[in-house]
Amino acid sequence: MLNRWLKKLIGKSDSRGVAKKRLQFALVYDKLEVSDEVLIKLHQDIVDVISRYFEIDKESLKLDIRKSEGRSALIVNTPILSARRIYPSVKASA
Amino acid sequence: MDGKVIVITSGKGGVGKTTATACIGAALALENRQVAVVDMDIGLRNLDGGMGLENRIVFNVVDAAKGKCKIKQAAIKDRRIENLYLIPASQSDNKDALTPDIMVRLCKELRKEFDYVLLDCPAGIERGFENSVAPADEAVVVCTPEVSSVRDADRVIALLYARSITPRLIVNRIVPEMVENGDMLSHEDVVDVLSVELLGLVPLDNQVVISTNTGAPLVLQKDSEAGQSFRRIALRMEGQDIPIEIPQAQKSFWKKLGIIIGIGK
Ligand SMILES: Nc1ncnc2c1ncn2[C@@H]1O[C@H](COP(=O)(O)OP(=O)(O)OP(=O)(O)O)[C@@H](O)[C@H]1O
Ligand SMILES: [Mg+2]
Numbered sequence: 001m002l003n004r005w006l007k008k009l010i011g012k013s014d015s016r017g018v019a020k021k022r023l024q025f026a027l028v029y030d031k032l033e034v035s036d037e038v039l040i041k042l043h044q045d046i047v048d049v050i051s052r053y054f055e056i057d058k059e060s061l062k063l064d065i066r067k068s069e070g071r072s073a074l075i076v077n078t079p080i081l082s083a084r085r086i087y088p089s090v091k092a093s094a
Numbered sequence: 095m096d097g098k099v100i101v102i103t104s105g106k107g108g109v110g111k112t113t114a115t116a117c118i119g120a121a122l123a124l125e126n127r128q129v130a131v132v133d134m135d136i137g138l139r140n141l142d143g144g145m146g147l148e149n150r151i152v153f154n155v156v157d158a159a160k161g162k163c164k165i166k167q168a169a170i171k172d173r174r175i176e177n178l179y180l181i182p183a184s185q186s187d188n189k190d191a192l193t194p195d196i197m198v199r200l201c202k203e204l205r206k207e208f209d210y211v212l213l214d215c216p217a218g219i220e221r222g223f224e225n226s227v228a229p230a231d232e233a234v235v236v237c238t239p240e241v242s243s244v245r246d247a248d249r250v251i252a253l254l255y256a257r258s259i260t261p262r263l264i265v266n267r268i269v270p271e272m273v274e275n276g277d278m279l280s281h282e283d284v285v286d287v288l289s290v291e292l293l294g295l296v297p298l299d300n301q302v303v304i305s306t307n308t309g310a311p312l313v314l315q316k317d318s319e320a321g322q323s324f325r326r327i328a329l330r331m332e333g334q335d336i337p338i339e340i341p342q343a344q345k346s347f348w349k350k351l352g353i354i355i356g357i358g359k
Contacts, residue, residue, distance in 0.1 A: 014276040
């Protein structure tokens with residue numbers, strides 16, 4: 001565990017984290033059949049929008065596709081750290 | 095009471111289905127269950143070699159399908175473990191020799207004789223997969239902590255759900271040192287992504303290869319971590335409530351000392 005943080009600190013690759021992200025994208029992609037690029041952009045946009053209202057852990061936001069009775073649902077799951085009191089204006093997004 | 099038919103599958107090849115089938119079958123037999131393991135990889139038989147029974151084959155599952163013998167006659171008794179039987183694949187026929195309907199019929203026979211019928215599914219999601227899943231009551235999905243393997247497992251899990259089977263997962267070939275260093279997906283990552291019930295975790299273990307060389311059952315080796323993991327998996331399949339142990343990296347002397355005197359983890 002310590003090694004992992006050290007690696008991150010000194011900027012060495014954390015291939016486990018990369019693998020998990022790739023995997024999550026791949027699974028959504030497999031079910032939706034949209035390109036990786038689109039998904040990564042969608043992911044980023046969702047993070048941006050939610051961040052305007054809530055403090056979220058950007059790393060652990062998850063996109064998921066659930067299929068039920070011929071319908072697909074896009075499920076966004078993110079832990080919320082806190083609500084923002086003052087909503088930053090749209091332009092001034094972090 | 096009729097026995098259970100359980101398919102062991104993965105999508106991706108080479109992740110440990112055959113190893114898992116042989117080990118779980120042996121472990122269940124050691125619990126005094128009547129067990130048949132069936133090699134469903136028609137044309138590429140494998141399970142016989144792993145169990146050291148390759149010289150004893152008389153009939154195979156395709157012979158039974160064609161009515162050349164009763165399915166019971168194709169069962170070879172294990173040399174070392176009581177109550178364990180192997181039904182081999184045929185080496186010459188192709189996959190079309192079996193159909194889902196025939197497998198359902200053969201397994202109906204086997205259920206009467208055995209408490210557990212374990213089907214070692216071939217890789218892929220084509221004919222061999224269909225044949226193996228059709229008669230199954232339960233499914234065990236095996237994957238390794240690699241992107242391609244987990245992705246295939248996800249696909250297979252969806253196919254099983256579509257057949258109203260809720261699979262359980264074994265993560266095989268875990269290298270704890272690599273997980274700790276951030277160079278391998280952890281079992282939590284895998285379970286998180288697949289959202290499926292975990293049946294067990296099996297570390298990478300050189301004893302696995304040694305045991306397939308010699309044909310000696312892995313689960314009888316007390317010093318084999320993988321073998322012991324499979325024994326606990328078998329107990330869980332028996333319904334025993336055994337916590338899932340996480341494969342640990344071999345600790346260095348200084349770390350061990352640290353733990354003993356109570357600093358660090
Ligand atoms: N936990 C483990 N530790 C070390 N080696 C392992 C482990 N599990 C499996 N292996 C090795 O990996 C190889 C592939 O295993 P196995 O034949 O069980 O996979 P499989 O999924 O049945 O493959 P296939 O799709 O070709 O049927 C074998 O050489 C086996 O000895
Ligand atoms: Mg195999």
